[in-house]
Amino acid sequence: MAGLELLTDQGYRLDGRKATELRKVQARMGVFAQADGSAYLEQGNTKALAVVYGPHEMRGSRSRALHDRAVINCQYSMATFSTAERKRRPHGDRKSTEMSLHLKQTFEAAVMTQLFPRSQIDIYVKILQSDGGNYSVCVNAATLAVIDAGIPMRDYVCACTVGFVDETPLADLCHAEEGGGVSSLALALLPRGGQIALVQMDARLHQDHLETLIEAAMTACKGVSKVLDGVVRQHLHEASVHSRE
Amino acid sequence: MKETPLSNCERDFLLKAIEEKKRLDGRQTYDYRKIKITFGTDYGCCFVDLGQTRVMAQASCELVAPKDSRPNEGIMSFNLELSPMASPAFEQGRQSELSVKLNRQLERCLRNSKCIDTESLCVVSGEKVWKIRVDVHTLNNDGNLMDAASVAAISALCHFRRPDVGIQGEEVTVYGPEERDPIPLSIYHMPISVSFAFFQQGTYLLVDPCEREERVMDGLLMIAMNKHREICSIQSSGGIMLLKEQVMRCSKIASVKVSEITELINKALLNDKTARKAGGRCGFAESMPQERITALKTDQTSVEMTDVAETASSVFQTAEAPPQTAPSPLVPAPGVGQVGEGVRNTWGLEEEGEEEENEEGVSSGGDSVEEMTKMEEEQHKESKSRKADVVEILDSDEEEEEEEEEVVILYPETTGKAKNAGSSSGQKGAATSRKQRKK
Numbered sequence A: 001m002a003g004l005e006l007l008t009d010q011g012y013r014l015d016g017r018k019a020t021e022l023r024k025v026q027a028r029m030g031v032f033a034q035a036d037g038s039a040y041l042e043q044g045n046t047k048a049l050a051v052v053y054g055p056h057e058m059r060g061s062r063s064r065a066l067h068d069r070a071v072i073n074c075q076y077s078m079a080t081f082s083t084a085e086r087k088r089r090p091h092g093d094r095k096s097t098e099m100s101l102h103l104k105q106t107f108e109a110a111v112m113t114q115l116f117p118r119s120q121i122d123i124y125v126k127i128l129q130s131d132g133g134n135y136s137v138c139v140n141a142a143t144l145a146v147i148d149a150g151i152p153m154r155d156y157v158c159a160c161t162v163g164f165v166d167e168t169p170l171a172d173l174c175h176a177e178e179g180g181g182v183s184s185l186a187l188a189l190l191p192r193g194g195q196i197a198l199v200q201m202d203a204r205l206h207q208d209h210l211e212t213l214i215e216a217a218m219t220a221c222k223g224v225s226k227v228l229d230g231v232v233r234q235h236l237h238e239a240s241v242h243s244r245e
Numbered sequence B: 001m002k003e004t005p006l007s008n009c010e011r012d013f014l015l016k017a018i019e020e021k022k023r024l025d026g027r028q029t030y031d032y033r034k035i036k037i038t039f040g041t042d043y044g045c046c047f048v049d050l051g052q053t054r055v056m057a058q059a060s061c062e063l064v065a066p067k068d069s070r071p072n073e074g075i076m077s078f079n080l081e082l083s084p085m086a087s088p089a090f091e092q093g094r095q096s097e098l099s100v101k102l103n104r105q106l107e108r109c110l111r112n113s114k115c116i117d118t119e120s121l122c123v124v125s126g127e128k129v130w131k132i133r134v135d136v137h138t139l140n141n142d143g144n145l146m147d148a149a150s151v152a153a154i155s156a157l158c159h160f161r162r163p164d165v166g167i168q169g170e171e172v173t174v175y176g177p178e179e180r181d182p183i184p185l186s187i188y189h190m191p192i193s194v195s196f197a198f199f200q201q202g203t204y205l206l207v208d209p210c211e212r213e214e215r216v217m218d219g220l221l222m223i224a225m226n227k228h229r230e231i232c233s234i235q236s237s238g239g240i241m242l243l244k245e246q247v248m249r250c251s252k253i254a255s256v257k258v259s260e261i262t263e264l265i266n267k268a269l270l271n272d273k274t275a276r277k278a279g280g281r282c283g284f285a286e287s288m289p290q291e292r293i294t295a296l297k298t299d300q301t302s303v304e305m306t307d308v309a310e311t312a313s314s315v316f317q318t319a320e321a322p323p324q325t326a327p328s329p330l331v332p333a334p335g336v337g338q339v340g341e342g343v344r345n346t347w348g349l350e351e352e353g354e355e356e357e358n359e360e361g362v363s364s365g366g367d368s369v370e371e372m373t374k375m376e377e378e379q380h381k382e383s384k385s386r387k388a389d390v391v392e393i394l395d396s397d398e399e400e401e402e403e404e405e406e407v408v409i410l411y412p413e414t415t416g417k418a419k420n421a422g423s424s425s426g427q428k429g430a431a432t433s434r435k436q437r438k439k
Helices: A094-110 A134-148 A175-179 A207-244 B008-019 B097-110 B145-159 B211-216 B244-277 B308-318 B351-363 B368-388 B423-438
Strands: A025-029 A037-043 A046-057 A071-078 A119-129 A158-165 A168-171 A183-190 A195-206 B035-039 B045-050 B053-064 B075-081 B122-124 B128-140 B165-168 B171-174 B192-199 B204-207 B219-225 B230-237 B330-333 B336-338
Touching (some): A025 A134, A025 A207, A071 A094, A094 A134, A094 A183, A094 A195, A094 B097, A119 A134, A134 A158, A134 A183, A134 A207, A158 A175, A183 A207, A195 A207, A195 B244, A207 B230, B008 B204, B035 B145, B035 B244, B075 B097, B097 B145, B122 B165, B128 B145, B145 B192, B145 B244, B192 B211, B192 B244, B219 B244, B230 B244
Parallel strands (some): B075 B128
Antiparallel strands (some): A037 A046, A046 A119, A158 A168, A158 A183, B035 B045, B045 B053, B053 B128, B165 B171, B192 B204, B192 B219, B219 B230
16 A cells, blocks of 8 residues: 555554554453353454353364363454455454464463363454454454453453554554554563564564564553553442342 | 373473573574575575574465555555474464564564565556565474564565566567566565564573574563664564563664674575676475485584582582492393392282281292292193182171272182282282181
8 A cells, every 4th residue: 555654754654643552442241141251352444352251171083182271262253344345254364363373372472271171262263344454453352352351361352453664563453554564563561571472473573673663562551451440430339239239 | 183291291391491591502592593585496586494494485476466455556465374294283384473474474574664665566557567476385394583674575585586577568478487587676674573582581581592492481572673763664573561661672782783784685695696696506305414324413512611529529519429349240040030039019018018028038048049949830730729718708798897908809718828929819818818817
């Protein structure tokens, strides 16, 4: 997309944000009564829905059960109406399998699976509207859902996608910014310890800029974690008020 | 087929060795295995050996209609196949997790980094473009398929020549190799992936893990770079948690390795070019090492000899004295040999029975021949007495109420004469001795 100025001279981006500003995050926990845990998260125009079932007995092949930990099973899918062009997305195509694997890897690092041997935790995430930063929004939504399900975790898992334009890192990319050949880095972080659960980057970036980019991503993730923390506390407060009445 | 599970002792051995900074094949922590790149007779065919890991890449092209969203750009497609000949764990046709992971990593490493000028692949805008397809097949899996595949893919692309095309008005003619020389692709840069394996929750790090090391690793970090120090792709996998400093350190190591490997690829390409120009025979068959079945020849393996003398002397000091040597065998009769006197009965039977047996053993003397014959006699006697007796199971409540032993005694009371030294009838001896005590 040539000619699209991703960062103006005054430092404003396409949607009027500054370089380090995140999009507006709105989230709601406990949206489904049937599931053990569920959450709906909007980050700008990207909307994701996450549902958690578990921990429960191993379904399907018992042989895959681990004797000392729980198995985390993730499934990522995009709704057909989620992108600008309606596309039928078959389950099990390479991109969604890869995304499911990444989610699984992220949560295996964060969830305390040693407490539930021989059991399974299912995390299902669906993108309802895709406007960039799909992976990050999924991770954030799934974190809230896992917390809603009451499964113990080491820390919040916060993710953010950052890009690098004109020597400046841009936090929380939207779709237009992602598509412009910008080097984007997706990072999933456990904020308290500063531990990176997953790092993924595409497109060319000079090695010298890597450190600044990772730093920017970590700062953005810490910002997201504050928002998520606020959402969880708000939800608990509402729930306790309800139960008191 | 399911992979053979890794035994715990092997796992412990590998982890302990890694803690001491030792690897199975004697490499240093940041060393790559020997990389060998050979090209086939066709343009675009490349074999890469990374130690014992072997992959083959083939680049090919065809004219197709372009994508609607990009009418004047060519199409690149990558496909990595985990062939069952590489490892018994790979199954034909099944798209396992590893296959998806490697395919996506290869795609992201080569396509998203825009290493090839796709606009030069356009023939007629909106109608005909070249579609370049790279197929990578794994031939032998000894760990680190990703790096081998990326080297093979980029070498194949560098080696590949596409047919020349002539456009006259509306007519498009594709010239064969005899008519016009094929044209190489225009490659901007060569992204190479470097894999780092993490052990013990990220404490230890190894470059280029072999298959055993891959089994015990906690997680993997793949960094793809080119020689201009531009990072083309980073991907962490496995449930490990990294720190920013670790990622930075890995990227520095990767830049060094990538420049070495890029030089290797360029050298191999140059060698191939000169060989073809000189008209010499080239191709895979020529580059095969002289591994004849009738010859036994292996590469020299280096053995670490530091501290060997000290370790040996310490082992000698702590070792116990060697056990006594057994007496030389005796030949009592032709076709019969005897060494020693047999092991003492350790079934934990009544002491009386054992004492009696011991006495008997002593009284029989040290002469082996006599022992032998005596045993034969006793067994003979026993078999005789056995025929006459009836096997009955002792009533436990009648006589053995005080003793709660759960011994089912099959042979009824016999007179205490037949005291046998052989262990096979030891139980019988015990039963009889117990019976006698009762009486």
